[in-house]
Amino acid sequence: MTKYILRRILYLFLTLFIIASITFFLMKLLPGTPFTNQNRLSPEQLKIVKAQYGLDQPVFIQYIRYIGGLFQGNLGTSFQFNNEPVTQLIGQRLAPSMQIGAQAMIVGTIFGILLGAIAAIRKNTWVDTLATFISILGLSIPSFVLAVLLQFYLAFKWHIYPVALWDNFQSSVLPTLALAALPLGNVARFMRTEMVDVMSSDYIELAKSKGNSNWQVVTKHALRNSLIPVVTIIGPMAVSVMTGSMVVENIFSIPGIGEQFVKSITTNDYPTIMGLTIFYSFLLILVILIVDILYGLIDPRIRLGNGGKE
Amino acid sequence: MEQVPKIPKEKFKLLNKQDNEASESLGTPSLTYLQDVRRRLFSNKVATACLIILGLIVLISIFAPAVAPHNPNAQKVEYSNLPPKLGNLNIPGFNGMQDMGGKEVDAYKQVGAPKGTYYILGTDYLGRDLLSRIIYGTRLSLIVAVLATLVDLLIGIPYGIVSGWKGGRVDTFLQRIVEIVSSIPNLIVVILMMIILKPGLTSIIIAIALTGWVTMARLIRAQTFQLKEQEYVLAARTLGESSTKIASKHLIPNLSSTIIIQTMFTIPNAIFFEAFLSFIGIGIPAPNASLGTLLSDGQKAFRFLPYQMWAPAIILSLIMIATNLLGDGLRDAFDPQSSD
Numbered sequence: 268m269t270k271y272i273l274r275r276i277l278y279l280f281l282t283l284f285i286i287a288s289i290t291f292f293l294m295k296l297l298p299g300t301p302f303t304n305q306n307r308l309s310p311e312q313l314k315i316v317k318a319q320y321g322l323d324q325p326v327f328i329q330y331i332r333y334i335g336g337l338f339q340g341n342l343g344t345s346f347q348f349n350n351e352p353v354t355q356l357i358g359q360r361l362a363p364s365m366q367i368g369a370q371a372m373i374v375g376t377i378f379g380i381l382l383g384a385i386a387a388i389r390k391n392t393w394v395d396t397l398a399t400f401i402s403i404l405g406l407s408i409p410s411f412v413l414a415v416l417l418q419f420y421l422a423f424k425w426h427i428y429p430v431a432l433w434d435n436f437q438s439s440v441l442p443t444l445a446l447a448a449l450p451l452g453n454v455a456r457f458m459r460t461e462m463v464d465v466m467s468s469d470y471i472e473l474a475k476s477k478g479n480s481n482w483q484v485v486t487k488h489a490l491r492n493s494l495i496p497v498v499t500i501i502g503p504m505a506v507s508v509m510t511g512s513m514v515v516e517n518i519f520s521i522p523g524i525g526e527q528f529v530k531s532i533t534t535n536d537y538p539t540i541m542g543l544t545i546f547y548s549f550l551l552i553l554v555i556l557i558v559d560i561l562y563g564l565i566d567p568r569i570r571l572g573n574g575g576k577e
Numbered sequence: 578m579e580q581v582p583k584i585p586k587e588k589f590k591l592l593n594k595q596d597n598e599a600s601e602s603l604g605t606p607s608l609t610y611l612q613d614v615r616r617r618l619f620s621n622k623v624a625t626a627c628l629i630i631l632g633l634i635v636l637i638s639i640f641a642p643a644v645a646p647h648n649p650n651a652q653k654v655e656y657s658n659l660p661p662k663l664g665n666l667n668i669p670g671f672n673g674m675q676d677m678g679g680k681e682v683d684a685y686k687q688v689g690a691p692k693g694t695y696y697i698l699g700t701d702y703l704g705r706d707l708l709s710r711i712i713y714g715t716r717l718s719l720i721v722a723v724l725a726t727l728v729d730l731l732i733g734i735p736y737g738i739v740s741g742w743k744g745g746r747v748d749t750f751l752q753r754i755v756e757i758v759s760s761i762p763n764l765i766v767v768i769l770m771m772i773i774l775k776p777g778l779t780s781i782i783i784a785i786a787l788t789g790w791v792t793m794a795r796l797i798r799a800q801t802f803q804l805k806e807q808e809y810v811l812a813a814r815t816l817g818e819s820s821t822k823i824a825s826k827h828l829i830p831n832l833s834s835t836i837i838i839q840t841m842f843t844i845p846n847a848i849f850f851e852a853f854l855s856f857i858g859i860g861i862p863a864p865n866a867s868l869g870t871l872l873s874d875g876q877k878a879f880r881f882l883p884y885q886m887w888a889p890a891i892i893l894s895l896i897m898i899a900t901n902l903l904g905d906g907l908r909d910a911f912d913p914q915s916s917d
Contacts, residue, residue, distance in 0.1 A: 285757055407898040419879050514853060
């Protein structure tokens with residue numbers, strides 16, 4: 268297991284290095300510089316500004332510097348946002364994104380598990396149909412469509428929540444709901460399939476025949492055993508929640524990294540785009556790695572990477 | 578013991594041989610695999626309904642120039658932001674009335690539109706017919722989705738087959754690439770590609786296809802691994818069939834169900850990415866509409882003109898739901914064991 272984890276961590280850094288290199292060279296291919304539109308700069312001034320950002324050096328030197336900086340946790344300085352270091356920008360904006368992301372994951376997973384479990388227990392009844400319908404809606408409707416609709420009804424029409432604001436918990440409800448739909452649908456669907464399987468297994472029959480109440484059978488045996496595989500989809504789900512949060516943050520004007528990313532794209536702020544790309548990738552790979560390791564720890568039948576032998 | 582009465586001879590009768598055969602023959606003709614799939618698919622009401630809905634949407638998109646009542650990009654500024662109106666029918670929400678300062682006003686009268694003028698879904702801020710824009714927008718979104726999926730297939734299937742067929746070192750190498758590509762978040766690749774390429778249809782398709790093929794390649798590889806152990810493949814190899822011929826004659830037909838099912842999940846994904854990109858403003862450039870740009874425009878104006886947001890939101894959701902449900906139906910139809 269340790270060997271497996273170490274190998275995965277090595278891959279993580281290798282992947283990040285490749286992503287950083289690709290991003291760097293792609294950004295160099297872009298036409299124009301962030302100073303293209305600033306006509307007021309005389310050629311001399313432009314030269315000074317370029318020297319300040321190290322843009323007068325050959326591309327290869329810039330690349331070495333950039334990668335070197337990465338190892339020291341330096342993602343460069345933003346062109347647009349008052350020359351702030353990108354790391355600092357990310358640091359300031361991480362909290363709101365993390366908050367709504369985590370809330371959405373928690374809400375989505377918990378209600379997804381409940382919905383899936385109920386559907387499986389009441390299999391082939393109208394409850395099951397309704398639950399399946401809800402999970403299909405959650406899976407299918409894009410988070411930004413849902414966000415727009417929620418914003419219109421719950422905020423604009425009925426004034427239950429603020430339209431676009433970021434101060435207290437109230438303001439995080441709508442973005443959380445918009446983002447939670449996808450994990451909810453995903454988990455519910457997965458959970459139902461797993462639980463239907465488990466409910467028809469021998470040990471459930473045994474538990475029932477021993478005279479356990481339905482409630483006990485479900486909570487003590489069925490639920491626990493169905494939960495293990497659900498862990499596997501948490502990684503991919505976190506990825507889609509982060510994706511969704513980019514535009515959902517925009518809709519609700521939340522000062523998070525997603526909103527920052529979109530903003531830096533529209534303003535050609537290369538260092539910020541690069542920094543955020545690498546940061547996003549890092550987060551995503553890390554989440555998937557943690558989930559994989561967790562899964563190996565929870566379920567002893569699965570020891571990834573060495574063919575089932577420990 | 579009771580005596581068994583004697584049975585008269587005439588009660589016995591020689592049976593016709595054919596009668597016997599008839600009773601043993603199967604009542605229904607045996608179905609081929611595809612017929613069986615079709616039967617299972619059409620017995621699934623939800624999937625059938627989705628198939629019909631999608632079929633209609635596709636037909637409307639194909640015949641957009643004939644179906645759309647107006648030119649989607651023609652501006653008529655004097656008719657801007659008109660609410661939906663359906664002929665002279667007085668259906669609430671479709672009667673051309675608009676809430677202005679707490680009073681219901683006939684917006685069409687206000688701009689002095691002649692009597693016969695009406696826009697079923699209203700107009701946008703430049704006086705463009707919203708229905709026509711939605712029809713053309715759907716068409717554009719579907720074109721992006723279908724082409725991106727095709728490119729997906731063109732990369733993913735050969736990649737997966739080669740990886741699975743060759744195995745060994747080639748497979749390890751190809752799988753490393755897959756691992757790295759799949760560990761970069763899709764959206765980031767798509768956004769980076771969109772920044773570098775000029776905004777437009779081709780760039781979106783390239784950007785989506787570049788990330789989308791990975792899942793297909795993985796599935797195909799896993800299936801190929803199983804298939805190549807089969808006797809008929811061994812037989813073909815023993816007979817000296819070339820690898821390309823085995824791939825096209827034996828592997829791809831047997832992979833077709835995987836391919837079809839995965840395609841049904843790739844298409845909504847592509848539609849989502851296109852809408853997403855257009856929504857944040859780096860997708861389809863103006864004046865062309867896609868569902869994403871329409872939704873984005875609608876969101877900006879929804880305080881006073883909510884109808885501009887509804888139509889694209891509903892169509893986009895409808896397409897996503899229908900493709901997902903149809904994908905489920907197809908999976909159950911191709912592989913009855915997957916459902917319970």
